[in-house]
Amino acid sequence: MELLKQKILSEGRVIGKDILKVDSFLNHQIDVALFNEIGKEFKRRFFDKKVTKILTIEASGIAIACIAAQYFKVPVVFAKKTESRNLDQETYESEAYSFTKQKTYSIRVSKRYMAKQDHILIIDDFLANGKAAQALIDIVHQAGAALAGVGIVIEKGFQNGGEILRSQNVQVESLAIVKSLEENQILFK
């Protein structure tokens, strides 16, 4: 997606060899107009898939998922990472490892909000090691629902998350795939 790649090139910042900071428009400050273009693009990529609900994970996936959901006209469910007094005891649970925070965490989705009749499109902002996406897919499977696919804004193509998901025959649509962040340069696939 050219508009997205241009935004990444003009505002993205490389930290070390493997971190791409896009907090000016993706995951701290949010460019809502850009997100609408991203939402339209996800709809184009999954135009032929039945989608009854979009699943994402807090916190950075929420904005993308909700704005995109307007183009699919479906509700959004976001997996929660922390336990709170409000959360159902009746939940699907899975585990993931955070690349940026360097720790394992649990994710939960209330069983009330995912049924076997659902066709779930997973949407998230980043795809790196694939652990978050795999945890979300695991929840879709626990619910007995169908997986329509996985929509990602930025995939770090030099990490193996994309390869793992595609090898499972999942339709993965990444709107920008970064080939390398070496020497402070952002190179797309």
Next chain:
Amino acid sequence: MELLKQKILSEGRVIGKDILKVDSFLNHQIDVALFNEIGKEFKRRFFDKKVTKILTIEASGIAIACIAAQYFKVPVVFAKKTESRNLDQETYESEAYSFTKQKTYSIRVSKRYMAKQDHILIIDDFLANGKAAQALIDIVHQAGAALAGVGIVIEKGFQNGGEILRSQNVQVESLAIVKSLEENQILFK
């Protein structure tokens, strides 16, 4: 806002005397169509205010803020609750107490994303003790920016957050104000 109150009455669940679970449409599963009506209503309530940016807090404020931002045509910044490798060291920081989680936490906003020329509209899903809103207002003040007001989806009128904010001459627009949750009944003001 009548549509919102009807939704709360038909899908809200009372836990104890002071917790209102609205996770079927507000803060776990998200009714995106309803959020668009909420966004339009916030625009009506703040029609005469200059707004350059919407400020919210992760995670449940994000969806509301982003969908509402479409009607103001401004970006969104969400305050982060946890420290991550990606976050700037150059941040405005404040402290809040979570009513639902019963613990204190810090919130941070990168200095890059709030300037003194900004006119900030704060948007969040709930207003209870007002601590989260006060922490966000504190961040606006640290940045030297102007506060356009505070937009809240559901205010728990039997807690004092609303009173505290209004006594500071802040324009607080709550789309539904719950007077009481006693005896398992949801009563609006």
